[in-house]
Amino acid sequence: MTSGWLRKSHRVGPISEADLLERIEKGQIAPETLVQSSKTRNKWIPMNKVGPAMAAWKRSHPEAADQTAD
Numbered sequence: 001m002t003s004g005w006l007r008k009s010h011r012v013g014p015i016s017e018a019d020l021l022e023r024i025e026k027g028q029i030a031p032e033t034l035v036q037s038s039k040t041r042n043k044w045i046p047m048n049k050v051g052p053a054m055a056a057w058k059r060s061h062p063e064a065a066d067q068t069a070d
Contacts (some may be wrong), residue, residue: 032047
């Protein structure tokens, strides 16, 4: 989900896992961003609850990772 016009959120996707990781590295997806996949049983959950996604985020944003509590 991303913020849109008038602060409404809108769905972006479906996207591939590679695209998700690229967006994480670019800072387009933050830990509090809601994500959904078959691995989350198609439920929307914060990215910070998805271990592999957070590991990628921490590698790409080490300065912010030090300040982020899981």
